[in-house]
Amino acid sequence: MKDIGRILLQKKPFSEIMMGNTALVRAMIEAGVEVITTYPGSPTPEIADAARAVLRHENPFYFEYSTNEKVASEVAFGASLNGRLSVVFFKSVGLNVAADSVVQFSLLDLKGGLVIILGDDPGANSSQNEQDNRHFARMAAIPVFEPSDPQQAYEMFLEAAVIASENMMPVILRMTTHVCHAKGRISFGSRPALKQDQTPSFRPEMGEYIPLTSAVASMKKRSMLKLEKVRQLAEISSFNYLIEHKSKKGIITCGLPSLSLSDLLTECANPPDVLVIGIVWPLPMELICDFCARHEEVLIVEELDDFIEKEVKAAAFDRRLSLTITGKFEPDDFIGELHSQNLRRFINSKWPELGLGSGEPASQTVPVLPSRPAQMCPGCGHRSAFYAIKKALKDDDITVADIGCHTLGYMQPYQIGTVLLSMGHSSGTGAGLSLFNEERRVVTFLGDSTFFHAGLPGIINAVRNNHNITLIIMENGTTAMTGHQDHAGSKAGDETGFKQISIRAVLEGLGVKSVSEVDTYNQKKLTASVTEALEHQGFSVVIAKHPCMLKLTRENKRRGIIPERRADIDEELCDRIKECISRFACPSFSIDKETGAVSVNPELCIGDGSCVQVCPVSAIGLGQKERGNE
Amino acid sequence: MNEDLRFNIYMSGVGGQGIGILSEVLIRSYDNAGYLVKGVDTHGLAQRGGMVESHLRVGCTGGNPLIEPGKADLAVSLERTEAYRAMSRYLRKGGVLVYYNTLWQTLGVRMGEDEEITEEMIKSEADLRDIRVYEIFSDRLPDIRMQNIALLSGAVRENVFTGISCTDVASALRDLFSGAMLEQNLDILNCG
Numbered sequence: 001m002k003d004i005g006r007i008l009l010q011k012k013p014f015s016e017i018m019m020g021n022t023a024l025v026r027a028m029i030e031a032g033v034e035v036i037t038t039y040p041g042s043p044t045p046e047i048a049d050a051a052r053a054v055l056r057h058e059n060p061f062y063f064e065y066s067t068n069e070k071v072a073s074e075v076a077f078g079a080s081l082n083g084r085l086s087v088v089f090f091k092s093v094g095l096n097v098a099a100d101s102v103v104q105f106s107l108l109d110l111k112g113g114l115v116i117i118l119g120d121d122p123g124a125n126s127s128q129n130e131q132d133n134r135h136f137a138r139m140a141a142i143p144v145f146e147p148s149d150p151q152q153a154y155e156m157f158l159e160a161a162v163i164a165s166e167n168m169m170p171v172i173l174r175m176t177t178h179v180c181h182a183k184g185r186i187s188f189g190s191r192p193a194l195k196q197d198q199t200p201s202f203r204p205e206m207g208e209y210i211p212l213t214s215a216v217a218s219m220k221k222r223s224m225l226k227l228e229k230v231r232q233l234a235e236i237s238s239f240n241y242l243i244e245h246k247s248k249k250g251i252i253t254c255g256l257p258s259l260s261l262s263d264l265l266t267e268c269a270n271p272p273d274v275l276v277i278g279i280v281w282p283l284p285m286e287l288i289c290d291f292c293a294r295h296e297e298v299l300i301v302e303e304l305d306d307f308i309e310k311e312v313k314a315a316a317f318d319r320r321l322s323l324t325i326t327g328k329f330e331p332d333d334f335i336g337e338l339h340s341q342n343l344r345r346f347i348n349s350k351w352p353e354l355g356l357g358s359g360e361p362a363s364q365t366v367p368v369l370p371s372r373p374a375q376m377c378p379g380c381g382h383r384s385a386f387y388a389i390k391k392a393l394k395d396d397d398i399t400v401a402d403i404g405c406h407t408l409g410y411m412q413p414y415q416i417g418t419v420l421l422s423m424g425h426s427s428g429t430g431a432g433l434s435l436f437n438e439e440r441r442v443v444t445f446l447g448d449s450t451f452f453h454a455g456l457p458g459i460i461n462a463v464r465n466n467h468n469i470t471l472i473i474m475e476n477g478t479t480a481m482t483g484h485q486d487h488a489g490s491k492a493g494d495e496t497g498f499k500q501i502s503i504r505a506v507l508e509g510l511g512v513k514s515v516s517e518v519d520t521y522n523q524k525k526l527t528a529s530v531t532e533a534l535e536h537q538g539f540s541v542v543i544a545k546h547p548c549m550l551k552l553t554r555e556n557k558r559r560g561i562i563p564e565r566r567a568d569i570d571e572e573l574c575d576r577i578k579e580c581i582s583r584f585a586c587p588s589f590s591i592d593k594e595t596g597a598v599s600v601n602p603e604l605c606i607g608d609g610s611c612v613q614v615c616p617v618s619a620i621g622l623g624q625k626e627r628g629n630e
Numbered sequence: 631m632n633e634d635l636r637f638n639i640y641m642s643g644v645g646g647q648g649i650g651i652l653s654e655v656l657i658r659s660y661d662n663a664g665y666l667v668k669g670v671d672t673h674g675l676a677q678r679g680g681m682v683e684s685h686l687r688v689g690c691t692g693g694n695p696l697i698e699p700g701k702a703d704l705a706v707s708l709e710r711t712e713a714y715r716a717m718s719r720y721l722r723k724g725g726v727l728v729y730y731n732t733l734w735q736t737l738g739v740r741m742g743e744d745e746e747i748t749e750e751m752i753k754s755e756a757d758l759r760d761i762r763v764y765e766i767f768s769d770r771l772p773d774i775r776m777q778n779i780a781l782l783s784g785a786v787r788e789n790v791f792t793g794i795s796c797t798d799v800a801s802a803l804r805d806l807f808s809g810a811m812l813e814q815n816l817d818i819l820n821c822g
C-alpha cells in the first residue's frame with residue numbers, strides 16, 4: 001500500500017497519481033514552506049489531509065487548523081514577518097472572513113513571503129455563492145496565478161513561492177473546485193535540504209509595519225511597484241501559451257475553461273487562435289494587446305465574472321485598437337462553471353459561425369428522475385434533534401440556519417432553519433427577526449465549529465442586548481461537513497497538547513442565564529428543554545449534542561468494531577403510519593412500492609437505535625444483524 | 631497498449647458507497663497499463679448520502695478531466711437509480727452501462743412522490759439507444775462496503791474496461807490496500 005506522506009517526502013524527483021490538492025503539499029515541501037495554516041472548507045480540505053500525512057513521518061513544516069480564516073491568515077502573516085515562507089489556504093468565502101487582515105498584506109514587507117491558496121467554487125458545488133475572488137485580489141493588490149490542472153497547480157505554486165519570497169509579498173494561487181480535485185500522474189522535482197536558519201528576523205525598524213494615515217501613501221506606492229514588477233513577469237511567463245491557426249478570430253482564456261475549450265475546438269473546421277494566460281492579475285496586457293492587434297474579433301472565455309474582459313476592453317480603447325471584443329452579456333454568461341456543456345452554449349450564443357454542434361442531449365425519453373440531494377447520515381444526531389425540536393415549535397415560529405451539516409435541516413421533512421447567510425450569522429439575523437415581533441418566536445441554530453469560528457460575536461451581542469431568541473447549538477464534536485477536522489471544542493488527543501474549550505463554560509462565562517445541555521438521542525428531554533428555553537424571555541441556549549456518527553462509525557471500523565445490531569420492523573405491530581419515513585426520515589428505511597410495507601436497508605442502518613423511540617406503536621426494535629443470525 | 635484509444639468512463643453512486651476507491655482503482659489500472667489518464671471526483675456536500683460522480687478520461691483526450699454529458703463510452707454505477715441517471719445524462723448512443731443492482735431509495739421515493747427506478751426501465755431505455763447493460767450483484771460479500779470491488783470484478787469479467795486486464799486492476803489494488811483488506815479484495819476480484 002502506498003503511503004502518501006512518505007511519497008510526498010521523497011528526496012529525488014518522482015511522479016505519482018494524485019489530486020491537485022495533494023500535489024500542492026509536495027510543492028510546499030520543495031519550495032521550503034515552513035508554516036501552513038487553514039480553516040477547513042471545500043474544495044480545499046484535502047490539502048490539510050496531505051499535510052498531516054507528511055507530519056506523521058517528519059516535520060518539514062508547522063501546520064495548524066486555526067479558529068477561522070482570518071486567524072489562519074494572521075498566523076501565516078506573523079510567521080512571514082519573521083522570515084518564514086508561509087501558506088494559508090481556505091475556500092472561496094473564507095476570504096470574506098480573512099479580508100479585514102488580508103487587504104493590508106500588500107502594504108507591508110512580508111519577509112518570508114506568503115502564498116494564499118484559494119478554493120474558488122464556480123457552480124457553487126459546496127458553497128453558498130460562487131464569488132469570483134479575482135476582484136478581491138485587485139482590491140488588495142495581490143497577484144493571482146490560475147492553474148488549469150494539478151500539474152500546473154504544482155508548478156505555479158513553486159513560481160508563486162519564489163515571487164512571494166523575493167518580493168516579500170503575498171501571492172494568490174486561485175484553484176477552482178475541479179482543479180483541486182482533478183487527478184492524474186504528476187511529475188515532481190527534487191526536495192532541497194531543510195533550511196537551517198531559524199532566527200526570528202522581524203525588525204520593525206527596518207520597515208514600516210503600521211499602516212496608518214500618512215504612512216499608507218508610501219506603502220501603497222511600494223505595493224504598486226511590486227505589482228508592476230509581477231506584471232512584467234506575467235508578460236513573459238512560461239504559463240502563457242499561444243495556439244495559432246492563422247485565424248482572424250482569437251480567444252483569450254485561462255484556467256480550467258482553457259481545457260474545456262480545447263475539447264470543443266476539435267469539432268471546429270476553422271478553429272480560432274487561442275491565447276491562454278497563466279497570471280490573471282496583474283494581466284500581461286502587452287501580450288494581450290499584441291494578440292488583439294493581430295485579430296479582427298476576440299472572444300474572452302473566463303469563468304464567472306467579466307474580470308479579464310473589462311480590463312482588455314479598457315486597454316484596447318486606450319491603445320485605439322480597432323477590433324470587436326466579445327464577452328459576457330446575458331445573465332447566464334456569468335453563472336456556473338465553464339465545463340464543456342456551458343462553454344458550448346456560451347460560444348454558440350456569441351460565435352454561431354464557428355459551427356460547434358449543439359452537443360448531444362443524451363436522452364429524450366427519460367422521465368424526471370428522483371433527485372438525490374445530500375442528507376443527514378444514518379444515525380446522525382442532528383436528525384434526532386430536528387425531529388424532537390419540531391415538536392417544541394409552532395408552525396409560524398421563525399427558524400434560522402447557520403453553516404454546517406445542520407443546514408440540511410431546511411430540507412424535507414424537517415424544514416427547520418429557513419434562512420442562511422454565512423458562518424455565524426444566525427444569532428445576528430435572529431436578533432433582527434425578533435425586533436418588533438411579539439407574535440412569532442425566533443429559534444437560531446449554530447454548529448460547534450462555527451461557534452468558535454464566527455459565532456461568538458453574534459452571541460455576545462445577543463447577551464449584551466438581551467435579544468429574545470433561543471439559540472440551539474448543534475454540538476457533534478467535529479467540523480463534520482468538510483471531513484471531520486478538529487476544532488477548539490473537539491476532544492483533545494493524549495499526545496497533541498491541544499486544549500479542549502467547553503462551549504457551556506464559555507456561555508456561562510458570558511453570563512448566559514438559561515443554558516441546558518441534552519443528548520439529542522434523548523428526544524423527549526430535548527423537546528422539553530427547547531420548550532422551556534422558548535418560554536424564557538430574552539436570550540436562551542440549548543446545547544443539543546451527540547457525536548458525529550459518520551466519524552464514529554468510521555473510527556470504529558478502523559478499530560475492527562462492526563455494529564452488531566440493526567433496526568428491524570415488527571410486521572405484526574407496524575400500522576404503516578410511516579412516522580419513521582415521513583417525519584423522522586432516516587434513509588435506512590425503505591418502502592415496498594407494491595405493498596407499502598416498511599423495511600430496514602441493512603446496507604445503511606448502523607444500529608444506532610435513535611429511531612426506536614419514534615414509532616408510535618413500538619414496531620421498531622433493535623435486533624442482531626441478519627448475518628449474525630444466519 | 632492501444633495508442634489510439636480514447637475512452638470516457640463516467641462513474642456514479644450514492645455518498646458512502648465507496649466511489650472514491652472505485653475511481654482510484656481504475657485510474658491506477660489504466661496508468662499501470664501505460665495509458666495517459668486523468669479524472670475528477672465530486673467531493674464535499676455530496677458525500678452525505680447525496681449523489682456522487684467521478685469522471686475518468688483515458689488516452690490523449692486533452693487536459694480536461696470532465697466528460698461532457700452524452701459523451702461517456704462507459705457508465706459504471708453503484709446503485710440502480712444512479713445507473714439510470716448516469717445512462718440518461720452521460721452515456722452516448724451505443725455505449726455500455728454496468729451497475730451494481732442495489733437500491734438506496736431517495737426521500738422522494740420513500741415519501742411516495744417519485745417513481746422508483748426498476749431494472750425494466752433501465753432495459754427499455756437502453757434498447758432505445760443501443761446501450762449494452764450488465765447487472766452485477768453478489769449476496770456473498772463479507773462487508774457491504776465491498777460492493778464497489780464486487781462491481782469492479784464483475785465489470786472486469788464482462789470485459790467492459792477497454793484497454794486493461796485483470797492484472798492491471800490487481801496491481802492497482804496493491805497500491806491502495808494492504809493486509810487482510812487487500813486479500814479480501816483480491817479474492818473478490820479473482821483474476822484466476
